Amino acid sequence: MGVISLWSILDEKDVGQRTNLRDLSGKRLAVDLSIWILELKRANYKLFDSPNFFLKNLFYRVLGFLKNGIQLVFIIDALHVPSLKTAAVRKRLKECHGIEGGIDRSKFQICVNKCIGLFDKLGIPYLTSSGEAESLCAKLNKDGLVDACLTRDGDVFCYGAKHVYRNLQKLSKEYYVDIYTADSIQEKVCLDQRSFVALALLCGCDYNKSGVKSIGHKKALSLLRNFQENKFDPLDRMLGWRSNTELNNLQEVRTNLPKKHPHCLRCHHVGDLTAHDTTGCSSCTTNVGCSVNADTCYCEWHQSERKLADFKDDLTKFKQELDVREKALMDYNFPDKEIIHEFLDDKNEKIPLNKVCSSEPDVTGIVSYMLDKVRMDGVDIMRHLIIALVHIKLFSSPQFWHSLKLEPVSILRESKENFRLCYEVKWKKLEVDTWTKEDYYTIHVERELFKQQYSEMVKEFISSQGKGKQVGFRKRKSTDNITSQTAIDTFFPKKKKQSKKGTKMTY
Numbered sequence: 001m002g003v004i005s006l007w008s009i010l011d012e013k014d015v016g017q018r019t020n021l022r023d024l025s026g027k028r029l030a031v032d033l034s035i036w037i038l039e040l041k042r043a044n045y046k047l048f049d050s051p052n053f054f055l056k057n058l059f060y061r062v063l064g065f066l067k068n069g070i071q072l073v074f075i076i077d078a079l080h081v082p083s084l085k086t087a088a089v090r091k092r093l094k095e096c097h098g099i100e101g102g103i104d105r106s107k108f109q110i111c112v113n114k115c116i117g118l119f120d121k122l123g124i125p126y127l128t129s130s131g132e133a134e135s136l137c138a139k140l141n142k143d144g145l146v147d148a149c150l151t152r153d154g155d156v157f158c159y160g161a162k163h164v165y166r167n168l169q170k171l172s173k174e175y176y177v178d179i180y181t182a183d184s185i186q187e188k189v190c191l192d193q194r195s196f197v198a199l200a201l202l203c204g205c206d207y208n209k210s211g212v213k214s215i216g217h218k219k220a221l222s223l224l225r226n227f228q229e230n231k232f233d234p235l236d237r238m239l240g241w242r243s244n245t246e247l248n249n250l251q252e253v254r255t256n257l258p259k260k261h262p263h264c265l266r267c268h269h270v271g272d273l274t275a276h277d278t279t280g281c282s283s284c285t286t287n288v289g290c291s292v293n294a295d296t297c298y299c300e301w302h303q304s305e306r307k308l309a310d311f312k313d314d315l316t317k318f319k320q321e322l323d324v325r326e327k328a329l330m331d332y333n334f335p336d337k338e339i340i341h342e343f344l345d346d347k348n349e350k351i352p353l354n355k356v357c358s359s360e361p362d363v364t365g366i367v368s369y370m371l372d373k374v375r376m377d378g379v380d381i382m383r384h385l386i387i388a389l390v391h392i393k394l395f396s397s398p399q400f401w402h403s404l405k406l407e408p409v410s411i412l413r414e415s416k417e418n419f420r421l422c423y424e425v426k427w428k429k430l431e432v433d434t435w436t437k438e439d440y441y442t443i444h445v446e447r448e449l450f451k452q453q454y455s456e457m458v459k460e461f462i463s464s465q466g467k468g469k470q471v472g473f474r475k476r477k478s479t480d481n482i483t484s485q486t487a488i489d490t491f492f493p494k495k496k497k498q499s500k501k502g503t504k505m506t507y
């Protein structure tokens with residue numbers, strides 16, 4: 001998908017930087033929803049038959065981002081498939097859904113609508129592109145409305161994206177992505193947006209699957225580098241290929257070398273020695289015989305030879321370009337202006353900032369929606385949701401919240417989670433939570449993050465710790481025991497401890 005070989009070009013030069021999602025907190029990402037749906041559907045394709053199971057995967061994945069303080073904006077493809085892309089879409093529909101022939105996205109739209117239902121409850125914004133989702137993802141990124149695009153479709157660079165995250169992976173309960181920035185691509189591979197479009201035309205992309213015959217990414221890249229050395233804009237240069245007199249002349253010299261006729265050994269004109277001896281040589285203007293080492297020969301072949309010598313430097317300089325150009329121009333439509341316009345002309349309207357901002361999640365709505373669509377129980381949904389909610393709370397400003405009252409009661413103890421210093425914090429149970437039986441939630445949160453909003457509570461905790469030591473209290477050993485456990489592992493402790501103050505629920 002996207003520009004053929006693009007990712008291998010970038011990966012050969014180690015452009016992508018593997019990063020933990022935790023290090024991306026505060027960022028807002030535009031996500032190409034159709035790619036997520038395909039990934040999530042594929043993930044459970046063989047295991048489960050439920051048509052909605054992908055929603056459960058989507059729910060977990062989205063919470064994984066929210067928990068790390070990352071905001072998402074989902075971008076949806078236009079229902080109408082651009083005519084330029086029909087071939088590619090047809091292929092994808094066949095591969096992923098077994099739908100043959102059709103290019104109607106309405107079947108896919110059913111899945112999209114199910115996702116939208118969940119986003120509405122989660123308060124996550126989504127936008128429909130006027131064309132392909134990648135084009136709007138890139139626009140939001142260019143306009144500074146999102147920090148990056150999360151997609152595996154390399155076309156997003158042709159649309160001008162500045163930061164692209166790819167290869168989302170979950171390892172040891174943490175999510176990772178590879179980060180590609182326009183700056184590092186420029187630095188390591190010398191490609192800018194216009195070069196990416198040129199690469200798409202040469203190597204192929206969703207809009208012209210095959211690219212130029214027998215031109216692979218190495219030849220294409222080398223040509224683009226050559227353009228750069230000569231300070232040519234790659235697209236202007238290729239658009240001008242047909243009418244470029246200099247290149248036409250060079251090509252003519254290269255291809256129109258006439259046949260060399262035999263030359264006389266004595267005068268070096270066309271003809272042979274015996275014939276010149278009997279009937280003379282027209283070039284030497286003789287009737288019998290010819291001159292020894294006569295003047296320059298002006299036969300067709302010798303004239304081309306001399307021309308070739310004049311062009312020798314240029315032929316060497318433009319050899320590569322002439323080779324690619326010759327093959328490319330065999331396609332009468334090359335370079336396809338429609339593809340260039342598709343990538344460079346922005347068809348999406350300007351998006352106001354409020355359209356990409358998250359809103360307060362509707363807890364009852366989320367749980368009801370998931371209960372209705374997927375076979376999950378309310379407790380299971382809540383136990384995942386509450387961790388995300390607490391983190392949204394810690395990462396957002398107080399103005400974000402209107403109705404949900406989620407407040408910490410106290411810090412129970414210091415803890416560690418995935419080698420990060422945390423506090424185990426007791427949170428007041430939400431009024432709307434009718435699913436869990438416990439009276440409050442216990443959730444591990446990073447110390448520094450917690451301190452930003454609840455510094456007083458941290459101070460109190462630290463001083464109480466100090467007092468505890470002074471009067472000889474033993475520090476609870478449990479701190480270290482839970483170090484490597486994640487929130488989910490500790491959700492249902494094997495032995496539930498009943499305390500006087502009520503039961504607790506640890507995440």
Ligand SMILES: [Zn+2]
Pocket residue numbers: 264265266267268269271272273276281289290291
């Ligand atoms: Zn002769």
Ligand SMILES: [Zn+2]
Pocket residue numbers: 264267268269281282283284290291294
């Ligand atoms: Zn002669």
Ligand SMILES: [Zn+2]
Pocket residue numbers: 263268269270297298299300301302
């Ligand atoms: Zn000659």
